[in-house]
Amino acid sequence: MTMTKYVYSFGGNRNEGSASMRNTLGGKGCNLAEMAGLNIPVPPGFTVITDVCTLYYQEGKKLSSEVVAQVKEALIWLEGVRGKKLGDAANPLLVSVRSGARVSMPGMMDTVLNLGLNDQTVEGLAKASNNPRFAWDSYRRFIMMYSDVVLDVHKDNFEHRIEALKAKTGKQSDTEITADEWKVLCGEFKAIVREKLGHDFPQDPMEQLFGGIAAVFNSWETERAIIYRRMNRIPDDWGTAVNVQSMVFGNMGDDCGTGVAFTRDPGTGEPYFYGEYLINAQGEDVVAGIRTPQPITNFQANGTGLQSLEDAMPETFKELLETATRLEQHFKDMQDIEFTIEQRKLYMLQTRNGKRTAMAGIRVALDMVKEGMIDEATALQRINADDLVQLLAPIFDPKEKKAFEKAGKLMTKGLNAGPGAATGRIALSAEEAQEMAQSGPVVLVRLETSPEDLAGMVAAEGILTARGGMTSHAAVVARGMGKPCVCGASTLEIDLAKATVTVGEVCLKAGEDFISIDGSTGEVFAGQLSAHPAEVNQVLVNKIMKAEESETYQRFATIMSWANKVRSMKVRTNADSPHDADVARAFGAEGIGLCRTEHMFFEGDRILAFREMILSKDAAGRKTALAKILPMQRSDFEGIFEAMNGLPVNIRLIDPPLHEFVPHDEKGQEEMAKVLGVSLEEVKHRVEKLHEFNPMMGHRGCRLGITYPEIIRMQMRAICEAAINVAKKGIVALPEVMVPLIGHVKELTYTKGEMLDELALINKENGTDFSCPIGTMIEIPRAALTADQIALEADYFSFGTNDLTQMGFGFSRDDSGSFLPEYVSKKILEDDPFQSLDQQGIGELVRIAAEKGRATKPELKLGVCGEHGGDPRSVKFFHKVGLSYVSCSPYRVPVAILAAAQATLEDK
Structure with a gap:
């Protein structure tokens, strides 16, 4: 029977992993193995794989006997390689225990350094190193960190003792504290643990080791790690690996140090070596910010009065720079590296693809294409589409x-x-x-x-x-x-x-x-x-900066041009005004995927005319009121057609229930009665009559047009007359008229008949032969399931995924905010389905409708106009389903363009 391998060794005379094993070894473990394979100086160690994290939780937070046995076997190998033994009072082996998920989660999970120290081994370390101060400094660090991470005795319990000692002795820095003083503090720290827990600080190194491994696994489920995973959409079942690595020491004296470096500036992407270090310190000092670190290069140090590593240890710096350059060229991406210098000897503790800002990410990608390190396709796939929002x-x-x-x-x-x-x-x-x-x-x-x-x-x-x-x-x-x-x-x-x-x-x-x-x-x-506005906006939207004056814009434009060459799916915008249309077009929108006509009814005199229509008792009264609205709505469409000259504009007929257009407070109703010249009782009666128990599933959408066809006739007239008018000015108007909330094909048949009758009248009056596509919104599950029938009447479909999600789940968009966060936190749902499409359920309705619709009409145009059109993961799903376009808010257009390009590249 083959035994499952849970532990992989790296460095020394055994290297069992590589960068290709990220899912098994985690990011840190696979890169340590890869560096060891490149003969880069990596302290040897071993990795407990990510699957063990899952098993640990399945077995009630316990390590199986097989895992324990393999850890002990790997430890024996490590002791042999290092010539030291864990717990040996004369020549102790010390190790670090670190996390390492598949995807970098900086600072989210726990680490233990200097593990293996106890009251005996600290004395052995002092003698072996001939440096008691270093030994006792390491022991106090271990007690503090192990107590905080493993024993749940917070570090504040110890830090105030250090600060009190410094205040008493007039010392400014931890590095000034002597061996004897650290020894006294170690005794105090152990007493604190005894007082808090009722037992002594653990002295058995094996107990320490397995306590540290368990603590790293436990940190996978801490609140901060869960929040970080949710924010970055990292699956909960991935787990973390644990890396046990022999310690090298940056706190042995002034010929030692530790630091973090980037092969390029993570804030701007500028192509120079960049980082920080501390003399006589361990890695936690740099990351925690307890001591302000010093710059690595002379370039960074210039004018600061601080000594760079390049000056302090020129030979070590040269080796570090050469190693960093080699790693970047090997991984073909900007690297974030951690290193320790022990008595001027360099050790690499980690390398990973560095976190960077959106601006830095774009610059790095562009520069690496220029340098021939990657191609344009790789550059596009490397940029997080959501990060483009930062540029705006x-x-x-x-x-x-x-x-x-x-x-x-x-x-x-x-x-x-x-x-x-x-x-x-x-x-x-x-x-x-x-x-x-x-x-x-x-x-x-x-x-x-x-x-x-x-x-x-x-x-x-x-x-x-x-x-x-x-x-x-x-x-x-x-x-x-x-x-x-x-x-x-x-x-x-x-x-x-x-x-x-x-x-x-x-x-x-x-x-x-x-x-x-x-x-x-x-x-x-x-x-x-x-x-x-950001520079990109100042160039594209506000026109207050020339394109050539902004390097940020130039890089943004290059990325967009590459994406536009690659993608197959078009990107439109949701816009209800000429201004929004202008903004979206500047960002690259190829039309309007949703123009909501009801938003045009709320301004100034329009709402009064619309309320007059609502109060009307018969069709004649409604037509009189609508005649007042017609020129206003026609003017709106003319402005939008001019802004989108030559590009399609998908216009949705009125959708909300009528109760949204009337005041529900007495003061507002009094004002309405006064302006319209009717009694307050009449207004109250009409408002009460409009009341519905569930208005979002009531008298709205196509149902309004079926009940009051004069409304959709007015809207059809406003759209067509606007298109005819702007055509006389040389503007190419391409309206598409969309009927909302269809659940049955006969609803579309009736509504379309009214619209075509009105269009025939308009053409007769104007001597024109104007026509436009008439489509529908697929936002009711029944419509998705009967899409083959609806396609007989519809010229196109646009998926309203907001309402499709609402009706598919039975969640109210307006009320679900009170409970959906609990669904996500309790892992009932992976994401809020109104933010990122539920691909298994609502996405399946989209796929069914797309397939059925095109079975009836093979060339049927399919789009999406819900907010999911600007979510990168949803965009990639829509690409797979075969939609013609997505539509999103103006400032999400660049995100959708890049996501659409990435979807095409992933297909290839």
Whole structure:
């Protein structure tokens, strides 16, 4: 019987994995194995595969005997390779225990360093290294980390003791604390554990090891990890691997260090080596932001007064740069690497494709195509379509910033860790940010963030920290979320007790005062700056910047041109006004997929005329009122046709129930009665008569036109006359008229008959032979299932996936917000089905309707006009089903274009 292999070794004289085994070994494990295979200096170790995480939870959070046995066998191999033994009092082996999911989840899961230390091995380490300070520093780190991660004794219990010692002795940094002082603190830390838990800190290294492995698996189900997975759509059943790796030490003295580096700038994508390091430190110091790190290169250090690694250790720096370059060329993507220097010897602890901003992602992709590293197709697939929204996010006006600066409101400047502009009231904790965000924009201000702050970071418009560098938790996570972020603003004084943020004489009150951060420059302003359009918008929409003046726009345009060459599915927009149509067309929309005519009834005198129509007691009265609306609606369509000259415009006839057009409060009803010259009782009676128990499934859509055909006749006339009028000016109008809420083919037959009768009258009056396609919205499950019959009457289908989801699930769009988050959090649903299409259920209705419709009419045009048309995952599904186009809001058009291109490339 073949035994399942649960543990794979890497480095040393055995390398059992490679980069191709990501699903098995996780991202960190497969890349460690790949680096070892390239003969890059990687401390040897072993990986417990991702499947074990699933088994761990299935078996009640226990490791099976087979897994335990394989871990012990791999440990014996590792001890042999390193010439050290776990728990050996004379020459102890120490290991790190780290997570490693298939997809990078920076800072979301737990790590334990220096595992294997106890009261005996710390003495052995001190003698073997001839460095007692290093040994006791490592032991205190291990006690703190293991207690926090494995024993659930929070690190705050220990950190305040360190701060008290520094205050007592006048020391500024942890590196100044002596071996004897760390030894005393280790005793205090163990006493805290005993007091909190009622038992001693574990001394058995094997107990420590399996405790650490279990803790990493447990961290897969922490709240922060769950939030991160949900935000990034990472499946819950993927699990994480665990990497056990022999320790190398960056905290042995001034010839040691640790750092994080990127092969290109993760904020801008500029092609230079970029990173941060700390002398005499371990990796947690860099990421946690406890000490402000130093720049790696002279280029970064220029003008800062800080010593770069390039100056401090030139030979080691040269090796690091050569290794980083080699890794980027091997993986053909920007790399995020972690390294440790032990007595000037370089070790690589991790490499992964680096998190980057949208702007950086596009630049890196473009540059790598120019460099011949990747082709255009790879570049398109590498960019997250949703990230394009970041390029359209608002920025601060330079003139207003200058005025704030002159007024003394420029508080400080930190590191530009996440581009974009954010302004909001100050929140000093994740909990405050979540609560305050419900009533307006918030900026989360912290000394440094930690994984526990994730929910607050999600709620906030931007993140500001007093500590930490470009590779700190705040910076890495903010970049991944596309949030503006400023880190390392060291002059900030944050007083949690007084709830204030102070720089010099400027003092802001949390919960009340506004603060503004520019993540592109690192500037922090007191007060509320107003946001302005991004450069892409300034070129395309506002026309206040020339294309050649904006590098950001040039890159955006290149990506869009590549996507347009590749994609087969067209992209339209949902637009109800000439302005929206202009914006969408500027972004590349190829027509309007949904123009909602009812939105045109709510302005000024129009609503009065429409209410007059509703109050009318007979068809003659309704026609009189509609005659007042006709010229207004015709003018609207003329403006839209001019904006979309030469492109199709899909116009939906009136859809909402009539009760939405009348006031439901007495004051509003009194005003309506007065303006229309009728009694209040008459208005109240009509409003009461319009009341429905379930109006979204009541008298609306095509049902209104069947009951009151004069409404759809007026709308048909407005559309056709507008098209005829603009044609006289040389405008090419291509209207398509869509009947909503069809459930039975006879509903469409009747409505279409009324529309064609009106069209015949219009042509007779004008001496024209105008015609346009008449289609329908597929938004009722019955329509999807009888699409072959409906296609006999329809010239095209447009899937209204909002209502199709509502009726398919039986969820009210307006009310489901109160319970759908629970469905997602409890894993009943993977996503909110109104945000990303439910492909198994509602998607199946779309597929059935598409197949049945084209069985009747092979060339039937199929589109989608629900909000799912701007969701990349949904767009890719619609491509597979064979839709002709998707339609979405104007600012989602670039997202849909890129997603459509990616769908085509995935097919190939």
